[in-house]
Amino acid sequence: MKFYGVTSLSGAVRLAFFASAVCGPGAFNGAAAQEPVRIGVITDMTGPYSSLSGPGVVVGMKMAVDEFGGKVLGQPIEVLSADSGLKADIALSRAREWYDRQNVHMIVESSDSGSAVALQKLGADKKKITMFHSGTTALTNLECSPYGVHYAWDTYSMASGAARAAVQAGGNSWYFITADYVFGKSLEADASKIIRQLGGDIIGGVRHPLNVPDFASFLLSAQQSKAKVVGLANAGSDTQNAVKQAAEFGLGGGQKVVPLLMFDTDVKGLGLKVAQGMEFATAFYWDYDDKSREFANKFFAIHKSMPTMNHAGSYSATLQYLKAVQATGSLDADKVMKYLKSVKIEDAFARNGRIRVDGRMVHDIYQVRVKTPEESTGPSDILKVILTIKGDDAFMPLADSTCPLVKK
Structure with a gap:
């Protein structure tokens, strides 16, 4: 090599x-x-x-x-x-x-x-x-x-997996904490479309700057919304900070924090004790x-x-x-x-x-669940693939595309 x-x-x-x-x-x-x-x-x-x-x-x-x-x-x-x-x-x-x-x-x-x-x-x-x-x-x-x-x-394929799993588990009212730039807005929009298709409601949301260290005010707004699901439309260290601080903040009333985009590195950054049980979509898992x-x-x-x-x-x-x-x-x-x-x-x-x-x-895209500390056999053994989603089901249908190259 x-x-x-x-x-x-x-x-x-x-x-x-x-x-x-x-x-x-x-x-x-x-x-x-x-x-x-x-x-x-x-x-x-x-x-x-x-x-x-x-x-x-x-x-x-x-x-x-x-x-x-x-x-x-x-x-x-x-x-x-x-x-x-x-x-x-x-x-x-x-x-x-x-x-x-x-x-x-x-x-x-x-x-x-x-x-x-x-x-x-x-x-x-x-x-x-x-x-x-x-x-x-x-x-x-x-x-x-x-x-x-x-x-x-893309944001559609990732939001589809996480949003569907949460709504099907009873999370039919949502409040978004969204990164305030093109990616975050796209992730929120794609998730919102799917949530509404499944009969859920979007109660509200707040947007935050990229790479913000303190999510306290955003989490307080989410708590006050009484939404069943707090959807995180962000990525990387922003997602990790939001999840960690939500756990410390102690969101009440049965609210569930659902990251719409997660990477293996996010799971490892959070640790299995915090991330265990989370479900999300991914385009690749090493194992x-x-x-x-x-x-x-x-x-x-x-x-x-x-x-x-x-x-x-x-x-x-x-x-x-x-x-x-x-x-x-x-x-x-x-x-x-x-x-x-x-x-x-x-x-x-x-x-x-x-x-x-x-x-x-x-x-193909994969729906995965974060393993518990007891299930894991080593530092890299963090996810379990629970469903393979065929590409035609995972990505936005070509019929819905607004691309000028698509003939309709």
């Missing part, structure tokens, strides 16, 4: 370092030097989403490159990485630099929905392929693009089957933690992109996208996968 470590080197030093690390020694010697096929990843490296995305996304992509053999069309493959800081302007600036100065052919985004929408528009303008692991369903609706693939999950376990164990050997759905999704997106380039014998985005939309996607991440005309990668 090749080196997959430092991602913060800069300029020519970083490029040379990654070229050597990914492609192996001697790949660029003398007259044999070739222009590399460059792909990039923009993610949150140090902020509230860094554990569920961050450096692990880079690891997943480089594992795919290594598995592919380090070259495509006879050219070495180079992976560039950048920290978005959860700011769309930073993500856009770096992407423009990569496209205009370094001939980057494809970008994986695993940062935030605001950056994702901005990168979707830029990719369409530049005719460059972008693979997304942020949540907003805008990416496959009004903001869809012939060059964008919404890959691992699902032999293929997922084999990938996860290789990932763990590098990253020292099991992969989240963003980590595994980035591996899969990279691998499938490289396969498409090889199969078409071209780096032309139109040819590569046509091929990607024509094949079935099966690998360590995806089961029964396919990419629709709106750019949604449809695949």
Whole structure:
């Protein structure tokens, strides 16, 4: 296995370092030097989403490159990485630099929905392929693009699992605590639609800034609402802080806190004593089957933690992109996208996968339950898969899409 470590080197030093690390020694010697096929990843490296995305996304992509053999069309493959800081302007600036100065052919985004929408528009303008692991369903609706693939999950698929389970358990009145940006609003909207379809009511809600440490005032508002369910439309450390403080706050009246999006890293951050019994949807769990376990164990050997759905999704997106380039014998985005939309996607991440005309990668989703401390056999044994949800049932129906690419 090749080196997959430092991602913060800069300029020519970083490029040379990654070229050597990914492609192996001697790949660029003398007259044999070739222009590399460059792909990039923009993610949150140090902020509230860094554990569920961050450096692990880079690891997943480089594992795919290594598995592919380090070259495509006879050219070495180079992976560039950048920290978005959860700011769309930073993500856009770096992407423009990569496209205009370094001939980057494809970008994986695993940062935030605001950056994702901005990168979707830029990719369409530049005719460059972008693979997304942020949540907003805008990416496959009004903001869809012939060059964008919404890959691992979205707010509809995640909200569907958690909301359905809660309503079916009697939680028919909801109050939302929502992150005040594109992703949180999308997650709340998708969950609300499902809740109302199942006969539930939305009593009210409050919005909070990204990465807020104190949820006391928001939880007090939720308590006063008397809603049966307090839905958390946020992610990462925000979700963890809200759940922990709700337990400390002692929400009364039988209120139940339901996170609409959870990652393995959130469960581990909360601990099984706090998180036990929670049910949610996920696009990947490392212990699902032999293929997922084999990938996860290789990932763990590098990253020292099991992969989240963003980590595994980035591996899969990279691998499938490289396969498409090889199969078409071209780096032309139109040819590569046509091929990607024509094949079935099966690998360590995806089961029964396919990419629709709106750019949604449809695949199986899993309803999981957090294990009790007594059920767990080790630090990574945290979830139990209780239901496999077929992709056509998990994701927004194409008939409901507002994507201009969809013919109705």
